[in-house]
Amino acid sequence: MTNCDDLLLFPLYKITAHDRLHTMRETKIKIINKLGLHARASAKFVSTTSRFQSHIEVKKDSQTVNGKSIMGVMMLAANKGCELTLCIEGPDETEMEQAIVELVNNRFGEPE
Numbered sequence: 001m002t003n004c005d006d007l008l009l010f011p012l013y014k015i016t017a018h019d020r021l022h023t024m025r026e027t028k029i030k031i032i033n034k035l036g037l038h039a040r041a042s043a044k045f046v047s048t049t050s051r052f053q054s055h056i057e058v059k060k061d062s063q064t065v066n067g068k069s070i071m072g073v074m075m076l077a078a079n080k081g082c083e084l085t086l087c088i089e090g091p092d093e094t095e096m097e098q099a100i101v102e103l104v105n106n107r108f109g110e111p112e
Contacts, residue, residue: 024089025097033107036079041108046070048099054090 049056049067056067065072
């Protein structure tokens with residue numbers, strides 16, 4: 001008899017009821033501050049993401065980096081006007097998304 005709370009995708013991965021509770025949030029953001037994701041802005045980005053438990057990947061074109069890695073975020077070389085895709089998954093993904101959007105919309109605290 002099969003337990004409906006557990007599904008087995010043959011042969012490698014078992015999905016449990018707990019796994020189905022989490023969904024990944026995918027959000028596009030546009031970098032609007034004058035200098036883009038330079039060192040200070042990247043540090044603020046990583047400082048913000050590190051406050052949360054959720055995992056985040058940041059995508060630019062075909063490049064994907066860990067959004068909690070200062071080196072990864074800086075290597076994106078995201079200039080003003082660049083569009084990034086955030087892929088956030090975890091228990092506080094909504095809060096992380098809101099914090100990042102607010103940070104970007106406030107131009108990382110920099111003057112226009």
